[in-house]
Amino acid sequence: MKQKIIIISAIILLFTLVAFMAKDFFFSKPDNTNPYAFDLNNIRTADTAKAVYTETQQIKTTLEEIHGIATDNSGKIYISGKDGIEVFDPSGKSSSKLKIAGIAQSISVSGNGDIFLGMQDHIEIWNTSGKQASKWASFGPDAVITSIAVKGNDVFIADAGQKVVYRCDLKGNLINKIGLKDPATGVPGFIIPSPYFDLGISKDGNLWVVNPGRHSFEKYTFDGALITTWNKASMSMEGFCGCCNPSNFAFLNDSLFVTSEKAVERVKIYNTDGTFLSIVATPDQFEAGTKGLDLAVDKKSRILVLDPVKMLIRIFEPKK
Amino acid sequence: MQNRRDFLNLLCRGTILTGLAATTGVLAFRSVKGGNCELGTSCNNCKKSDSCDLPEAALFRQTVWQLDPTKCIQCGRCAENCVMSPSAVKVTHVYAMCGYCDLCGGYLKPDTKNISTAAENQLCPTSAIKRKFVEDPFYQYTIDEPLCIGCAKCVKGCGAFGNGSLQLQVRHDRCVNCNECSIARNCPSEAFSRVPANKPYLLQGIENKNGAGKIG
Numbered sequence: 001m002k003q004k005i006i007i008i009s010a011i012i013l014l015f016t017l018v019a020f021m022a023k024d025f026f027f028s029k030p031d032n033t034n035p036y037a038f039d040l041n042n043i044r045t046a047d048t049a050k051a052v053y054t055e056t057q058q059i060k061t062t063l064e065e066i067h068g069i070a071t072d073n074s075g076k077i078y079i080s081g082k083d084g085i086e087v088f089d090p091s092g093k094s095s096s097k098l099k100i101a102g103i104a105q106s107i108s109v110s111g112n113g114d115i116f117l118g119m120q121d122h123i124e125i126w127n128t129s130g131k132q133a134s135k136w137a138s139f140g141p142d143a144v145i146t147s148i149a150v151k152g153n154d155v156f157i158a159d160a161g162q163k164v165v166y167r168c169d170l171k172g173n174l175i176n177k178i179g180l181k182d183p184a185t186g187v188p189g190f191i192i193p194s195p196y197f198d199l200g201i202s203k204d205g206n207l208w209v210v211n212p213g214r215h216s217f218e219k220y221t222f223d224g225a226l227i228t229t230w231n232k233a234s235m236s237m238e239g240f241c242g243c244c245n246p247s248n249f250a251f252l253n254d255s256l257f258v259t260s261e262k263a264v265e266r267v268k269i270y271n272t273d274g275t276f277l278s279i280v281a282t283p284d285q286f287e288a289g290t291k292g293l294d295l296a297v298d299k300k301s302r303i304l305v306l307d308p309v310k311m312l313i314r315i316f317e318p319k320k
Numbered sequence: 321m322q323n324r325r326d327f328l329n330l331l332c333r334g335t336i337l338t339g340l341a342a343t344t345g346v347l348a349f350r351s352v353k354g355g356n357c358e359l360g361t362s363c364n365n366c367k368k369s370d371s372c373d374l375p376e377a378a379l380f381r382q383t384v385w386q387l388d389p390t391k392c393i394q395c396g397r398c399a400e401n402c403v404m405s406p407s408a409v410k411v412t413h414v415y416a417m418c419g420y421c422d423l424c425g426g427y428l429k430p431d432t433k434n435i436s437t438a439a440e441n442q443l444c445p446t447s448a449i450k451r452k453f454v455e456d457p458f459y460q461y462t463i464d465e466p467l468c469i470g471c472a473k474c475v476k477g478c479g480a481f482g483n484g485s486l487q488l489q490v491r492h493d494r495c496v497n498c499n500e501c502s503i504a505r506n507c508p509s510e511a512f513s514r515v516p517a518n519k520p521y522l523l524q525g526i527e528n529k530n531g532a533g534k535i536g
Contacts, residue, residue, distance in 0.1 A: 036396030036471035040480055043430050193419040214457050233423045235430040242481035243421040263481045
C-alpha cells in the first residue's frame, strides 16, 4: 500500500514537471524588450492635460512657404514667406496677397502700417497696396536676418549670421549695434547655433533679445546697455530645451512672454522675471521636427502660432 | 566579290567580330549571374565567401562592415547583438558638428533637474561620455571608448535636441569582420552594409580628401 502511494505520487510529480516544461517550451514568449531603448515619446506626450489654452481656429495660407507672422494695430494678421505676403482680417479671412521677390524670413508692421520684411541679408519696406517703399543696403554676405521690431523711429534687426542686433533709423542708417560681447559692460555676447534669433520691444520701451545658446532673455536699452537677463535651461516643461531655445517669442498683455521651442515643439508663457506660468500648446499638437514656430499676439490677446509644416496660422485662446 | 583576297579578308573580319561579340556576351551573362560563381549569389549572402578562391570573393574580403548613420534609428540593438563584448559598435563624436552645448541632449537625461556631472543626471548607462568646461557657456564632450557599449542613447538624445554630432560607427580595431554580421542581421533599419576597407567609416558632417570619415 505504501509503495503504491509512492508510485502514484511520483507519477503525479512527473506529470506536473512535464506540464511545467511543456508550458515553458510551448507557451512562454521570448523577452524581446530592449534594455537600451530610449523612448522620447513620453517627452512629447507629457503635460498635455496641463495646457491652459485651447486651439480655437486654424487659418490656411496659400503661400508656398511661410516663415514670419505679425499683427497690426487693427488686428490684421500678416504672414511672410516665399515670394509673398498674405494679409488676413481678424476673423481669419484672407484680405490681400502681396507679391515679393525672394523669401521674407521675418516680418513686422509699424504703427503707420508699413510692412518691414527681413530678406536674408537686407530689409525691404512695403506698403499695404503692394508697392515696395524702400530697400535697404545689405548687412553683409554673412547676414541672416531673423527678426525685426519697429518702435517710433527705431528699427531693431536681429542678425543670426553675425550674432548681433542692429538699431537703425527708418531710412536704414545704422545707429548702433547691440549685444556684441563686451566683458567690461557685462554683455555676454549672443550664442546662436542655429538660425533662430528673435527680439521684441516691451511696453516699458526696452529691447528684449533671445540669447538661444544660453537659453536666456536679455533686456537692453536702445543704446545697447544690458539691463537684466533671465534664463531657463532644462529639458523639463519649465525650461528651454536643446542646444538653442526659445526659437521665437511674443509679448502677451505687454508684460508676459509667450515662447516657442524647437526639438520639443511647445508653446509656453513666462512672467517678466522668467517664472514659468502656463502651457499654451504641447508637443503632440505639432509634427515632430517642426521648427520656426513664429508667434504673434493680437488685440484680443489671442496667441497666433505660425506652423510652417502644416502651413497654418493656429490660434490659441484660454480654456473656458 | 572582286577576288579571292577580298573574300578571305571579309571572312577574317567577320570571324573576329563574331568572336568579340560572343566573348562580350558571355562575360556580360556571367557578371549578371554573379561573375564566375556557379551559385549565382552575391558574396554578401554566401557562406563560402570566406574560403572561396574566386576573384569576386577576394574583392569581397577586402570590404568591411559599417553602419550608415543616416539610416540608424538608435534602437539600441548594436549593444546586444555583436559577437564582441562590449560591442564593436561605438559612438563617435564628430566635433565639427558639435555645438558644445551646456544643456547637452546626448549627455543629460531629459528629466534631469540640474545640469551637472552627477551620475543620476547622465544619459549614458556606463558614464562613457566625459564633460569638460571649455569657456562660458561651452562644454566639450569626449568619449571614453572602452566604456562605450554602443547602446546609442546619446546618439538619439543628440539627434533629438542637438546637431547630431554623436554617431554610431563600427570600430575596426574591434570588429572581427564576420562573414554574416549578427548586428546587421538584427538591424531593423538595414543600416549595415559592406564598405571598401580603404574607406571604412561613414560619418556624417565631415569630409576629407579621400571621402572617408576619420574617427574623432
